[in-house]
Amino acid sequence: MKAWMLDQPGQPLVLRDIDTPHARPGAVLVRMEAVPLLSYTRDYLNGALPYAYPPGPFTPGTNGVGTIIETGAGVHHFRAGQRVAVNPYLTSTESVDAPAEILIGLTGISADSGPLLQDFPHGTLREVAEFPAAALVPLDGLDRLSSDQLATLSKFAIPFGGLRRGRLVAGETVAINGATGAFGSAAVLAALAMGASTVLALGRRAGPLESLARMGDGRVVPVVMTGDEGVDSAAIRSAASGGVDLAFDMVGQATSPNSTLAALLSLKRRGRMVLMGSMTVPLPLPYGAMLRNGWELIGHFMYASADYRALVAMVRAGQLSLDAIHVKRFPFDAIEQAIDAAGTLAGLEAAVVTFPHD
Structure with missing residues (x-):
């Protein structure tokens, strides 16, 4: 079999012929068919990110879709020939207070994740x-x-997990901060599928926000953010006819807290806010307003396995369509072009590596 290997961060990916493994107890072999690439894959490979890389040489790649070809001893619910999605967010199953966590093919998460990362260092490429x-x-x-x-399920899994953590209920008004980003745009569609009556799409670029609004059949309202906390919170409240039930923050690498604070200040009394972005500066909380309004602020990372299964169930039932995602396909041996493309795509676009079939 062939595998893309990274000997160490900063070195080029190399396509190598390696022995096909056998499934260990509790594990499964998957013949990969499609792998979506993260927008920051190039920076990751170059070693420019503060990640705990798997021990090299290893195969990168997080999410993916494929078909099972072998199951190891102790695997009771999967079978050969079954199509599956790879969920890279892996948590040790041991019954301890703080089990180790990793993102397969990408990084360790917890301080004690090294052994788990060494057990399963290889990703989907x-x-x-x-x-x-x-x-x-x-x-x-x-x-x-x-x-x-x-x-492209991977595009929805993260925001879907955050919206579920925020206890979104059908009929509520939701504000998505960072709505034009890779995950924020998917959050808008997920909130609609989950039954939000109104989704406020917050962002700085009017054009992409209007495109999202056209997909919402009148339920998506764009709000162009100015960067002024007071002006923006007033605009959100006005668009929401008084305030929002749930604010969802998905802004990437923000260097100012103003848009996040504006979304927070737009909440109704006893409203909730979920933080899933990657802001690089502290978030100064309005202590008195938090107290008086009974606001709930929730930090959330990734998603639970139950969230991913619920997401698949919604797609199966036709409640959430994947047709809105524009997929740009690249063959397995064109990995460099795929990585370059992934870094340029935005919003409802995805770069997916496809594998040759026998």
């Missing part, structure tokens, strides 16, 4: 990949969708 059974999500009942379409 290989023809056949071994994963613990706990890292797979069954895709039964989705035969109508191609694997490269299903690879």
